[in-house]
Amino acid sequence: MxxxxxxxxxxxxxxxxxxxxxxxxxxxxxxxxxxxxxxxxxxxxxxxxxxxxxxxxxxxxxxxxxxxxxxxxxxxxxxxxxxxxxxxxxxxxxxxxxxxxxxxxxxxxxxxxxxxxxxxxxxxxxxxxxxxxxxxxxxxxxxxxxxxxxxxxxxxxxxxxxxxxxxxxxxxxxxxxxxxxxxxxxxSDSFTAQFRAYPELFKSALFWAYCLCLGGSVGGFYAFLGGAALVGEGLFGLTPSQLGFGIGSISAGFMLGNFLTGRLSGRVSMLRLMFWGRISATFGPLLAITVMALGAMNFWVMFAGAISVGLGNGLTLPTANAGVMSVNPRLAGSASGLSGALTILGGAGATALTGALAGGPLGAYVLMGLMSASSGVGLLAVLWIGRLERAQ
Missing domain, CATH: 1.20.1250.20 (MFS general substrate transporter like domains)
Structure with a gap:
């Protein structure tokens, strides 16, 4: 039942x-x-x-x-x-x-x-x-x-x-x-049996591919959180209220991406949704860097790059979370907990890295570059997932 x-x-x-x-x-x-x-x-x-x-x-x-x-x-x-x-x-x-x-x-x-x-x-x-x-x-x-x-x-x-x-x-x-x-x-039979079952996940290349996708995706988000206030206030002179609006921009993109995932799942494959999400999150910040380098150095361009990362994460994270728990459905809770722990630790590292590197006159370029690099790791992971699933 x-x-x-x-x-x-x-x-x-x-x-x-x-x-x-x-x-x-x-x-x-x-x-x-x-x-x-x-x-x-x-x-x-x-x-x-x-x-x-x-x-x-x-x-x-x-x-x-x-x-x-x-x-x-x-x-x-x-x-x-x-x-x-x-x-x-x-x-x-x-x-x-x-x-x-x-x-x-x-x-x-x-x-x-x-x-x-x-x-x-x-x-x-x-x-x-x-x-x-x-x-x-x-x-x-x-x-x-x-x-x-x-x-x-x-x-x-x-x-x-x-x-x-x-x-x-x-x-x-x-x-x-x-x-x-x-x-x-x-x-499962016992708590220790569950921990002994972790090697089943550790041995799965597909599990690690999904974890890498999740970590790269969320890393781009945490990189923005770690550097947005530093760059917005130091480089563009934004007020706290303006910063609040700007920091919320990435969540607005995330909402749109999740909405599209809810509408498209079942009609578009999970792998394709993840792929296009990673394309948006990887190349959106690179486009923002290009526009700023051409003379449009302002916070609107920076926040537009952040929105593209949020949109990409909204397309990627629901499908990747569903995928990582489907590697071994019997261990869905363990897979969710382990992948979530690895993702948060990666996000904490991204926050610290951005906070340390995104100061100074080149801060906007550094911030967008780190967001793109982290998202690009997620893109490579999606390509790895596709290769592993085709081999099954």
């Missing part, structure tokens, strides 16, 4: 809360540093450290869900996120705050396991369509999250962000309890 499908809005919100937990409170970071009387570098551990913890947790969450099921892992994660958010809200010193902040990383299960649930209930082409629809809606989170967080911080103080997280966690716990039935109908 097939599992009862959860409502699409439940899966969208599970993904969105994972994104909001990373970016909603960012406008309040400086305010938090003052409140705790620490440097900006110390309080920024709430971002960088959180990303590292999230990547490690994905290695555990996937196998846990393959063994015990998607539902109990999601419910436990949402409960932990709720308690950790309250701990952040009540924390009186920065070290206690950071400890609870790391525990908030459990919410990443929403993103990892919503993908696994889709793969449980749908074949690959339909899974790509559903992931595209989910991506279209959840792309609003990185657009609206910082706006909401900035408003809460200015109006009620930075702690209001973490009370909002607690309320979101309580809502998602209740919604998941009510709507999310178990979709993993073939659980």
């Amino acid at each position: 097939p599992p009862r499908q959860p409502k699409l809005i439940t899966l969208i919100l599970l993904t969105a809360i994972s994104v909001l937990s990373l970016n909603m409170f960012l406008p309040a970071l400086a305010q938090m540093a003052v409140s705790f009387e620490v440097s900006y570098a110390v309080i920024s551990v709430a971002v960088g450290g959180y990303m590292v913890v999230s990547s490690v947790l994905q290695l555990i969450i996937g196998p846990l869900s393959d063994m015990y099921g998607r539902r109990p892992v999601i419910l436990g994660s949402m409960a932990l996120f709720l308690l950790a958010s309250l701990g952040c809200y009540l924390a009186e010193n920065v070290w206690l705050f950071l400890a609870f902040r790391m525990l908030q990383g459990a919410v990443i299960s929403g993103m990892v396991l919503s993908r696994a649930v889709v793969r449980d209930i749908a074949p690959p082409s339909e899974a790509a369509r559903l992931l595209g629809v989910i991506g279209t809606a959840m792309a609003l989170a990185p657009l609206l999250g910082p706006v909401l967080g900035g408003f809460l911080g200015e109006t009620f103080g930075w702690r209001a962000n973490f009370m909002a997280y607690a309320l979101m966690g309580a809502f998602m716990l209740a919604l998941s309890w009510r709507d999310l039935s178990e979709t993993n109908l073939t659980p």
